[in-house]
Amino acid sequence: MMISSVANKTAAAAYARTQSGASLADQASSIDDSAGTDSGTSFGDALQSAIQGAVQNGKDTEAKAAAGLNGQGNLTDIVTSISQAQIVLQTASTVRDRVIQSYQDVMRMTI
Structure with a gap:
């Protein structure tokens, strides 16, 4: 089973947000926004x-x-x-x- 690049980026962005201590509301609202974008x-x-x-x-x-x-x-x-x-x-x-x-x-x- 191969995971798409977008899914990898989304998962990595979600993990980074959890490690940075962002609130759950911020994490949930930005999951869809982070797909396909660079985190910088x-x-x-x-x-x-x-x-x-x-x-x-x-x-x-x-x-x-x-x-x-x-x-x-x-x-x-x-x-x-x-x-x-x-x-x-x-x-x-x-x-x-x-x-x-x-x-x-x-x-x-x-x-």
């Missing part, structure tokens, strides 16, 4: 932001796990944090695999 950020900026978020998530998870080992953490917060870190790692691995696959596809193209 470059791919490099978006990638750097995603990497920084993943690193920060990992640091937060490590801190919560260390607090749990010392008997100071909330078990629910620790498990939730570890699950989020696992999802972030799976997402990063999937993106990496897709980038490598795309690079290989471009290298196989005939000129």
Whole structure:
């Protein structure tokens, strides 16, 4: 099943709005408006932001796990944090695999 480019842009814009802390009303009203428009950020900026978020998530998870080992953490917060870190790692691995696959596809193209 192939997802269209417009759907990818819409999903990326919606994710960016949730990360920026926009209200639900603002998010819902601008989902239709964002289809097919540029958000003004470059791919490099978006990638750097995603990497920084993943690193920060990992640091937060490590801190919560260390607090749990010392008997100071909330078990629910620790498990939730570890699950989020696992999802972030799976997402990063999937993106990496897709980038490598795309690079290989471009290298196989005939000129």
